[in-house]
Amino acid sequence: MKTFLIFLLLIPQSLGIMKMIQGYGVVTYGPFPVAYSSSTNCSEGCFHLDYCILSWKTPNGSCYHYSYLDRPYTIKVGEIGKEENSIVAFKTIVTGTTCPSSYTDMDFKMTISSGDTYSWIKTGNSWNLIGCRDGWKRFDRTSGISVCMKTFYSPGGFYRWVARENCKTIGTDQIGVASAEESRWIHEQMMQYNTGKKAPFAFWTDGRFMLNCGASYCEKVTWDDGYTTGIAALNTSVNFDCKCASNMCLSIAYIPVNAMKTITSVDCNVLGDGYVCGYDLKKSV
Incomplete structure (x- = not known):
């Protein structure tokens, strides 16, 4: 089994409990990507943008952000091996004071400015964003x-x-x-x-x-x-x-x-x- 979780991108606690979980993956379906200028800070850039829900650094070094404001029908992310050099990062809520040991211990869920949340659904080695906010x-x-x-x-x-x-x-x-x-x-x-x-x-x-x-x-x-x-x-x-x-x-x-x-x-x-x-x-x- 591939290991998805690489590390927890640490952000100062003063910014809240939202974090970026980064790992080897690929966006298999994701309409309306927004190109980001810095691939070096791809996931960190997403964290600091309120609208960004997911970042993807592609094998060729490009960086793309995905916005919930575009109201996508769905976004699909698949797990791949380290050798592919493709990195995705989920913006998600992390509770507690210790890092989770594995992605299997986590539910990827993001809170937006209205107080609503978006949840990713894991099936096998893939994650789907259903589109509707939780409770809608x-x-x-x-x-x-x-x-x-x-x-x-x-x-x-x-x-x-x-x-x-x-x-x-x-x-x-x-x-x-x-x-x-x-x-x-x-x-x-x-x-x-x-x-x-x-x-x-x-x-x-x-x-x-x-x-x-x-x-x-x-x-x-x-x-x-x-x-x-x-x-x-x-x-x-x-x-x-x-x-x-x-x-x-x-x-x-x-x-x-x-x-x-x-x-x-x-x-x-x-x-x-x-x-x-x-x-x-x-x-x-």
Whole structure:
């Protein structure tokens, strides 16, 4: 068996518990690499860049960094022998005061500025970054786009525009709903905070009606997140309770008199009980 772990790149403790674990490996799939000028300080340079999640010093001496801000669909790293002279370094959380004896003793996990984490999954002699932040739900849409979603709740309520700004603050957006499967998952998440089920309860999602929507109201829904399309989630017989009028927006909701439906249209200026953030995963072309 090859020995992957070479050494722990020591960084002053004042910078926190994030470290670089460096070893012999190769990036077998990794879109959007960023070339770094110094191969000598390849891994250390990654450590000092907030966006960098992985560095790779290739056999020919080039240095590449990989950024979580590019929202990669996945990154794959394979273990190789020392003779290949190819070095990868994971930015990861290290706990305790002693160095781990082997990579098998570690879970590679990185914390980003929002407080979210990304985890690498080890399978055999390879590591995969799944794409979504830990705790975010991935949906592979029929349009070919994959998205990550998470719900947020506040007892005090949120206006729709505040909810959108909160999503943007953590590098995401208020996301639209592309399927009944997505709306049911969001509904299940938010109902964990509405155990009494006695009053209306709703989370803001993306989606608003254009003016003068008329009889064919479903076709007048506008998605602003940039990657939600279509009206597959708006199945009026099962999933959608619509009131078409000016200044109406979409929410995932529990309405006691119509509890079987998960999407409803409400006044854009009322308070919601929470909201849904999301982002799309980028694939190489």
